Amino acid sequence: MTATDVTKTPEGDEPRPAGEITWRDGDVPYSPHFGDIYFNPNDGLAETRYVFVEGNNLPNAWQARENFVIGETGFGTGLNFLAAWQCWDADANRSKRLHFVSVEKYPLARDDMIRAHQSWPELSQYSEQLAHIWPHETMLPGVHRFSLADGAISLTLLIGDAIECWSGYDGKIDCWFLDGFAPSRNPDMWHPDLFAALASASNPDGATLATFTAARIARDGLESADFKVSKRKGFGYKRDMITASFSAPEDATGLPDTFEIADDPWFNLPRTQSAKSVAIIGGGLAGAACANALRARGCAITLFEKSDQLANAASGNPIGMLEPYLTVDDAIMGRFYEAGYRFSHRMIKKLSDQGRVDADFCGVIDLATSARKRERLDGLIARLGDKPDLVEALDADQASERFGLPLPHGGVFYPSAGWVNPPSVVRSLADGIDVHLSTTITSINDADQGKYLTDQNGSEYGPFDAVIIAGAFETRLLDQTRWLEDHLNPVRGQISFIPEDVVSDVSEDGAIKCVLSHKGYVTPARDGMLVVGATFGRDDAETDLRPDDHAFNIAQLGKVLPEIAEKLTTDMLDGRASLRTTTADHLPLIGPAPDFGAYLASYSDIDKGKKGARYVDAPYHKDVYICTGFGARGLIGAPLAAEILASEICDMPLPLEKALMHAIHPARFIIRGLKRRQITA
Incomplete structure (x- = not known):
């Protein structure tokens, strides 16, 4: 929400609810709470292009990239997103995919967003697509993931306070749109903690930043987080604006005080390259959802199912409830399944509307x-x-x-x-996938070329860049996941x-x-x-x-x-x-497959209370992932799980905050056991 530094709150205005808006100059939304407008009514689009797009050296910065990630601190009307999308779409040398991750504490209602978009008819082909996927329902706090442009663009919205959201999200952001109501109107956002969070969420290989203001609170805050700050001529009547760059020190001992070192390296995800071919073991809802999510990212998928048809187990029931899991409190399980329901609902509603x-x-x-x-x-x-x-x-x-x-x-x-026929979902998601039925995979083996799978008859398949184990109770039979026998x-x-x-x-x-x-x-x-x-x-x-x-x-x-x-x-x-396959804490297992023996060796004294920074990063079975343990909630858990794994495997922004990613991490049972001295090396 590109803001100005000059808008004044009208005298006599009473305090208003923070999320409430009124309208000025026709279709310009105004926040009575913050006393500021959402964008420059004279030429908001030109200001956005100048400040954020040009200020971050776009389109040059994303050219020849597989993925490019833009982070933002205030989504507002979506103007910055639409302008970036238009610029990306017009660039013949653009990145293969564009990811836009933005925070918004008070998301606009769909009708209000549509009205605001009337100010930019030149963006209509993009704003209409955004309006189409924008929820009709209230957007609850948490992470919301949307797909646009046939999957080439992902929009990830973090609903909540900017400092809390960015502090709790691992983004690997390539460039920042530091936007929001002006520092004079919303000083709480322009806080050192925000700038530290932006540094932590930046791509360690380097990131840029641009913002409309040159206020001292912004300059000092960015410099305190180790951003290198420069001034640039501001847009229109504004004298100055800020651009900045960030690079993480190669040696962790050189990190600034504000740069957070992970306290839980046992949950750090492996750094990956975009996979080209992936094998999936399991032809139920979880496996089919993983196949669909990875295919949308350009991966070649081979799906193996031990039965003679897909959706032969719990996913084969003729009717399943598609019911939200809303909770009274902010408990982890409720937050995960709230996010899972809204993701599943959008996906299934779209497939239903298409008659699939x-x-x-x-x-x-x-x-x-x-x-x-x-x-x-x-x-x-x-x-x-x-x-x-x-x-x-x-x-x-x-x-x-x-x-x-x-x-x-x-x-x-x-x-x-409502209700849904799960087999029809599985068939739709697996349509066009290379499927091997009546094939029980008995081992996953490493070779120089990648991963090879062996079935019950001794036949070998591969090589694959990655493997997802998305079966049910039989997951515990493979060597990489045999340790799960006590947890499934x-x-x-x-x-x-x-x-x-x-x-x-x-x-x-x-x-x-x-x-x-x-x-x-x-x-x-x-x-x-x-x-x-x-x-x-x-x-x-x-x-x-x-x-x-x-x-x-x-x-x-x-x-x-x-x-x-x-x-x-x-x-x-x-x-x-x-x-159904369940776990003791009623949350699924989603993520890279831990090397059980290496975990015990690496973290054997974790119960002594040493700081996480003293330990090595998590040891995994390279390029092997787990997706199981949904119990009776597969319909509202598996599609989001697939989005998580596809994002991990293809090195893209994640659709969940760090707290939830840790809560579903397969290694959580190992770490708990070590901390409680229930297992020893």
């Missing part, structure tokens, strides 16, 4: 079936009750009307949610199929209108049947269909829909049983 996936965004009712559940849902409404586009409180009558049948309790309604647990789940006419006999409308989530779940009809489920058989690795499990599902259904349950018997039901 069978889904219905009819909404999900989450029923308050106990006092404890009621307390949790009340807390959720206390947190998000002013955002009915995300979640809405319902009493029993309202819930019954939404559902189409009488319900005994109220709860909450998730309007964007099978959970059997059986679902039951109910004929649609059973419901029509008790429903005036003849149909259930949305998905119901209680201690189990029930879906609307698809192909003449409803799905009811599901059982949770811990440490049960069998997939036979059991009458006792049908009886359990009927009993659970009877607690909320007794009229339907009393019409059911176990012998009239068909169903399906499959295995």
